[in-house]
Amino acid sequence: MNQQHFLIIHGLGGSGQDHWQTWLADTLREKNYQVTYPTFSSYDSPDLKMWLKELDEAIDTIPANTELTVITHSLGCILWLHYAAIKTKKLAKRVILVAPPSPAITLTSAKTFFPVPLSSDHLSRTAEDILFILSNNDPYCNIEDANNYLNLAHPSIVIPNAGHINPASGHGKWQTILDLLLSHKIAIMN
Numbered sequence: 266m267n268q269q270h271f272l273i274i275h276g277l278g279g280s281g282q283d284h285w286q287t288w289l290a291d292t293l294r295e296k297n298y299q300v301t302y303p304t305f306s307s308y309d310s311p312d313l314k315m316w317l318k319e320l321d322e323a324i325d326t327i328p329a330n331t332e333l334t335v336i337t338h339s340l341g342c343i344l345w346l347h348y349a350a351i352k353t354k355k356l357a358k359r360v361i362l363v364a365p366p367s368p369a370i371t372l373t374s375a376k377t378f379f380p381v382p383l384s385s386d387h388l389s390r391t392a393e394d395i396l397f398i399l400s401n402n403d404p405y406c407n408i409e410d411a412n413n414y415l416n417l418a419h420p421s422i423v424i425p426n427a428g429h430i431n432p433a434s435g436h437g438k439w440q441t442i443l444d445l446l447l448s449h450k451i452a453i454m455n
Contacts, residue, residue, distance in 0.1 A: 270332065271290075271300045272323065276340035279308045281432070285338075285432070286302070290302040293443075317348060335356075335361070336446070342363065342364070344378070347378065349392075354391070355393065359396070360392040360394070364400060365399070366405040366406050368410065385417040398442075400429070400434070401426065403428060
């Protein structure tokens with residue numbers, strides 16, 4: 266068994282069987298990696314306090330002697346930003362935040378997640394390496410609003426015409442994220 270552990274955090278509505286996060290969890294497990302992929306309660310109308318509690322419980326199950334990589338998508342990114350704002354110790358080796366929704370809007374079905382705590386210091390306290398992956402045409406975060414994340418002084422990748430980086434935009438089996446995770450390119454980018 267590898268000493269790496271992957272924590273995958275879904276967004277609003279969960280990820281479902283066709284989502285790249287589910288494919289990623291299955292693929293990593295097939296390669297004998299440890300994977301924690303919790304399903305948060307009321308994922309169609311989530312409550313921030315409940316999701317923070319459930320995230321904390323999921324993290325508590327991860328052995329302390331593993332190298333943790335966190336991969337978030339959409340509202341899961343916002344969840345991690347809130348989590349990072351209340352934690353004071355390193356929790357992960359690396360965190361990848363994929364397609365965070367705009368911090369300038371409030372999603373009606375997830376209003377408890379807004380406003381979004383945007384702080385590079387918070388993120389840096391909880392992980393050694395942080396990477397944002399965004400799209401230049403995400404319907405939930407236009408490129409102007411994406412600057413809120415791009416300006417946090419962490420490495421970022423902007424993928425042209427990738428939509429919300431979900432199955433609707435052709436990201437079911439997403440080999441690039443697997444290659445990125447297994448190559449440790451995040452550490453090289455810092």
